[in-house]
Amino acid sequence: MAFHLFRSYEATHIPGHKEQTADAPYVTYAPEYVYIPAFDGRGNPLNNTLKVGDAVEKGSLLGTRAPDDFPIYSSVSGTIEAIEPILTAGGRTQKVFCIHNDKKDEWTLAKPLPSWEEATNEQILAAMKSSGVIGMGGAGFPTYRKYNSGKPVDVLIINAIECEPFLTTDYVYGAEMAEYVWKALPYLLKVTGAKRVAFCTKKDKPALLEAYRVNHEKYPDIPVELYATADKYPMGYERNLVTLVTKKEYMNIPIEAQAIVDNIYTFILLGRYFTEGKTPDLRCITVAGEVKEPKNVLTPYGVAADDLIALAGGETIEKGKYINGGPLNGNCLASSHFATLMQSNGVLVMKANAFRAEPCWHCGDCCKQCPMDLQPVQIQMALKRNDLERMKALHAERCCGCGLCSFVCPARIDVSRNVQEAKAKVLMAMKEGK
Amino acid sequence: METVIETAPQLRTKVSLTQKMFEFFGCLVALWIYAIVFYSIKGTAEYNGLNAFVNGLAGILFADFADVLYHLPVLWKKDTVGNRWKEYGYRILHSYSFVTGLLVALLCTISLPWWQVGISAFVGTFFFKLLFGGFGHNIFNPAIIGRIFAQLVFSSGMNAYKSDSAFVETGASLTASNGTSGFQGLIGSHFDFGKVFLGAYYGALGETYLLLLLVICVYLCVREIIDWRVPVFYIGSLYLAFLLMFFAMKDGTYAFADAFKYTAIGGIFFGGILCLTDPVTSPTARSGRIIFALGSAFITILLRLFTASPEGVAYSILIMNFLTPLIDKVVKGRTRNNLVPTIVVCVLFLAVLAVGLTFGLQHTIQADGRFAA
Ligand code: SF4
Ligand code: SF4
Numbered sequence: 001m002a003f004h005l006f007r008s009y010e011a012t013h014i015p016g017h018k019e020q021t022a023d024a025p026y027v028t029y030a031p032e033y034v035y036i037p038a039f040d041g042r043g044n045p046l047n048n049t050l051k052v053g054d055a056v057e058k059g060s061l062l063g064t065r066a067p068d069d070f071p072i073y074s075s076v077s078g079t080i081e082a083i084e085p086i087l088t089a090g091g092r093t094q095k096v097f098c099i100h101n102d103k104k105d106e107w108t109l110a111k112p113l114p115s116w117e118e119a120t121n122e123q124i125l126a127a128m129k130s131s132g133v134i135g136m137g138g139a140g141f142p143t144y145r146k147y148n149s150g151k152p153v154d155v156l157i158i159n160a161i162e163c164e165p166f167l168t169t170d171y172v173y174g175a176e177m178a179e180y181v182w183k184a185l186p187y188l189l190k191v192t193g194a195k196r197v198a199f200c201t202k203k204d205k206p207a208l209l210e211a212y213r214v215n216h217e218k219y220p221d222i223p224v225e226l227y228a229t230a231d232k233y234p235m236g237y238e239r240n241l242v243t244l245v246t247k248k249e250y251m252n253i254p255i256e257a258q259a260i261v262d263n264i265y266t267f268i269l270l271g272r273y274f275t276e277g278k279t280p281d282l283r284c285i286t287v288a289g290e291v292k293e294p295k296n297v298l299t300p301y302g303v304a305a306d307d308l309i310a311l312a313g314g315e316t317i318e319k320g321k322y323i324n325g326g327p328l329n330g331n332c333l334a335s336s337h338f339a340t341l342m343q344s345n346g347v348l349v350m351k352a353n354a355f356r357a358e359p360c361w362h363c364g365d366c367c368k369q370c371p372m373d374l375q376p377v378q379i380q381m382a383l384k385r386n387d388l389e390r391m392k393a394l395h396a397e398r399c400c401g402c403g404l405c406s407f408v409c410p411a412r413i414d415v416s417r418n419v420q421e422a423k424a425k426v427l428m429a430m431k432e433g434k
Numbered sequence: 435m436e437t438v439i440e441t442a443p444q445l446r447t448k449v450s451l452t453q454k455m456f457e458f459f460g461c462l463v464a465l466w467i468y469a470i471v472f473y474s475i476k477g478t479a480e481y482n483g484l485n486a487f488v489n490g491l492a493g494i495l496f497a498d499f500a501d502v503l504y505h506l507p508v509l510w511k512k513d514t515v516g517n518r519w520k521e522y523g524y525r526i527l528h529s530y531s532f533v534t535g536l537l538v539a540l541l542c543t544i545s546l547p548w549w550q551v552g553i554s555a556f557v558g559t560f561f562f563k564l565l566f567g568g569f570g571h572n573i574f575n576p577a578i579i580g581r582i583f584a585q586l587v588f589s590s591g592m593n594a595y596k597s598d599s600a601f602v603e604t605g606a607s608l609t610a611s612n613g614t615s616g617f618q619g620l621i622g623s624h625f626d627f628g629k630v631f632l633g634a635y636y637g638a639l640g641e642t643y644l645l646l647l648l649v650i651c652v653y654l655c656v657r658e659i660i661d662w663r664v665p666v667f668y669i670g671s672l673y674l675a676f677l678l679m680f681f682a683m684k685d686g687t688y689a690f691a692d693a694f695k696y697t698a699i700g701g702i703f704f705g706g707i708l709c710l711t712d713p714v715t716s717p718t719a720r721s722g723r724i725i726f727a728l729g730s731a732f733i734t735i736l737l738r739l740f741t742a743s744p745e746g747v748a749y750s751i752l753i754m755n756f757l758t759p760l761i762d763k764v765v766k767g768r769t770r771n772n773l774v775p776t777i778v779v780c781v782l783f784l785a786v787l788a789v790g791l792t793f794g795l796q797h798t799i800q801a802d803g804r805f806a807a
Contacts, residue, residue, distance in 0.1 A: 004720075005663070005681060005720070005721075005724070006719075006720055006721040006724070006772045006775060006776070007720075007769050007770045007772070014445075039750065042487040127469065165445060220556070228560055266729075298677055301533065312782070315435045318435060318436060319435065319436040319438060319439045320436075320437075320438060320443065321439065321440060322437060323444050327443065327444045327445035328442070328443040328444070329442065329443070329444055330442070330444060331442060332439045332440055332442075332444065333437075334437060334438075334439060335437060336437075346586055348444075349435070350445070352438040352440060353440055353444075353446055354438075355446065358451050358452075358528060358569075358570070359568065359570030359571065360570055360712050361451060361569070361570045361713050362570070362713045362714055362715075362716070362718050363454075363713040363718075364453075364661070364713065364717075364718035364720070365658075366718065366720055367719055367720070367769060368720075370769075371570060371767045373770045374768060374769075375718060375719055375765075375768075375769060377718045378762060378766075379720075390766075393766045394766060394768060395767060395768055398768070403442050403443040404443075406441075406442070406443055406446070407443050407445065407446055407447055408447050409446075410446075410447070410449050410450050410451040410453075410454055411451045411570075412446065412450065412451075414441050416442075416443075417441060429613075432590075
């Protein structure tokens with residue numbers, strides 16, 4: 001990283017712990033049951049749902065999300081045995097479809113798109129919506145919404161960085177399926193009018209670099225450039241990638257910098273739907289941390305986490321925490337019996353930190369790490385004094401919630417939580433001011 | 435498995451504040467050991483290695499005694515959770531007063547009796563750290579307060595070694611307490627580079643061992659316990675200012691060496707590396723720290739050249755500690771918007787050089803190393 005005299009932000013190397021699962025091939029697993037939420041991300045019930053006792057196949061429509069009829073599909077074939085509440089990966093206890101898996105893998109296929117030259121923009125956008133693909137990076141936001149904003153797009157960014165420690169799903173499974181990315185790209189370039197594509201990965205991920213090389217040779221007409229970054233955190237942040245590729249900064253969403261960023265697996269699922277009519281069904285999940293045999297598992301989405309942990313040989317510690325996602329952005333769950341979501345990419349068992357916070361000693365380490373160039377410690381002090389003017393002057397509203405300030409704080413303070421509290425206050429004041 | 439829930443991020447860095455504090459303390463102990471060895475070999479009957487050892491110990495114990503007193507209520511207050519004695523011990527240890535105490539001892543001269551060192555450490559810790567709210571809440575560097583307290587209240591003890599004939603014979607009784615002459619006359623030929631680097635002259639207990647200080651500085655910067663910007667800008671700007679001064683005095687090529695010696699004595703290195711860098715009392719942003727270091731350099735050079743005060747470094751640190759919230763205000767916003775900090779840094783840097791240059795133009799250097807108007 002460049003040398004900065006004044007500016008704080010420096011990405012750092014965070015021990016990846018990837019060796020646990022990076023070199024072994026993934027295993028496939030067919031669970032007895034899968035649990036798919038009968039609610040959307042905001043907690044509203046789905047419309048047009050199937051009933052208990054209905055038979056489903058892979059790709060059967062289970063229901064649609066309320067405002068825009070976004071479809072939710074089944075990931076296995078079998079029968080809906082119940083619709084009852086269980087803990088889901090987001091931390092909420094919600095009603096889910098409990099689907100008994102008959103392991104026959106029968107498909108209800110959608111009609112694939114015609115070749116990209118023939119397909120119209122309307123057809124492509126409609127297909128993106130009916131594919132049921134959501135952002136696989138973690139947010140779970142329907143992908144098509146990024147593409148029908150009507151704003152000009154210059155570049156599509158494929159995020160294959162996977163900088164979260166422990167997680168290796170993109171590395172082992174994304175690399176294998178990478179050809180679908182190139183199958184999806186012509187459609188996406190056509191519908192957005194983007195002129196170039198950036199394939200971003202880390203220098204130390206040979207499988208992904210190789211996947212890029214092979215496919216780039218096979219499809220020389222698609223303008224994909226390779227961006228190989230150092231093994232630093234948080235290179236995989238949307239903001240960092242957009243700045244890396246476009247040299248621009250944005251306030252809220254990447255489209256402001258004329259860029260669309262998506263996880264590599266999102267592109268894969270789109271490519272699969274465009275060319276084969278298959279809706280999302282399988283998800284590769286890293287099961288790692290304090291388990292006997294850490295591994296990557298290719299499984300229908302909606303699998304319960306305790307099934308995966310049992311598959312990995314069970315926990316090796318007496319007291320600890322269950323985490324959905326990576327150790328930096330993931331959240332803790334109260335029990336291991338929770339339903340993973342379509343975008344879940346990891347199930348981890350970790351020792352508790354059990355830190356006792358000490359007073360802030362103003363070391364400034366948190367300023368050093370902040371990818372938004374904020375001064376978390378100063379924002380925190382302003383929050384304590386409830387000094388709104390100062391919070392505004394320090395741009396608390398720009399915090400992207402990455403949690404890095406809490407990660408580095410040697411005094412073990414939950415800095416990022418404080419900054420986000422300040423952010424909420426500033427945003428509220430801005431709204432009222434308007 | 436018993437399940438625990440914690441706030442994100444689930445993974446935290448391994449480096450803890452306690453570890454950083456102990457590493458810093460380890461560096462101070464290295465200086466202390468060097469001092470003990472030095473005074474065992476070169477000391478006199480009255481001021482020997484044992485004195486150095488006892489002074490350091492007294493600083494540590496008295497400073498921690500302040501904590502022992504201050505945290506007493508933990509033992510009976512109702513809201514104490516868990517085992518009272520354990521909590522009491524935790525609070526005493528995690529106030530890190532032993533660091534303050536040893537720093538005070540290293541900042542004082544060997545001729546100060548151990549109980550005076552102890553009282554200075556106690557005053558600094560109790561009144562300027564604990565009463566401000568404890569570790570992390572103090573505005574002034576408690577060690578510097580202790581040092582200044584010793585100078586003001588126990589000045590006879592601080593200066594006693596100067597009347598000891600053994601010290602006077604070495605011809606270099608100087609630095610910290612060289613009140614009236616203001617460090618002049620120290621750059622003559624009797625004062626060679628070897629002495630400067632190994633610290634083979636008498637000053638405050640820990641401040642003279644330049645070579646060891648430089649090693650410690652590199653270590654602390656690499657381990658990111660202190661910010662390298664502070665010592666580099668503080669010491670660097672002072673050196674450049676002294677260089678200009680000696681050039682203006684027509685010192686010729688000796689200017690480089692003389693400016694170096696003039697920087698090396700009088701606690702500039704010790705203060706810049708171990709006191710000015712105390713995170714609690716300095717700004718948090720990098721640009722703020724550079725402003726902080728240059729501001730301190732400006733005050734140091736003013737005090738040293740124009741008031742003949744031996745306490746230039748200590749007072750400059752205190753004044754800048756006081757200005758820290760102001761500097762934090764100047765460096766508002768995001769750390770990539772640097773216009774205001776850049777201007778302030780440039781102005782301060784030029785100001786430091788200007789002071790050196792002005793003084794140099796107004797004075798000449800005499801054969802014995804003293805300055806004449
Ligand atoms: S959580 Fe916010 S304040 Fe903290 S490092 Fe990330 S962006 Fe900066
Ligand atoms: S990293 Fe923690 S201790 Fe250091 S300045 Fe930030 S909040 Fe304070």
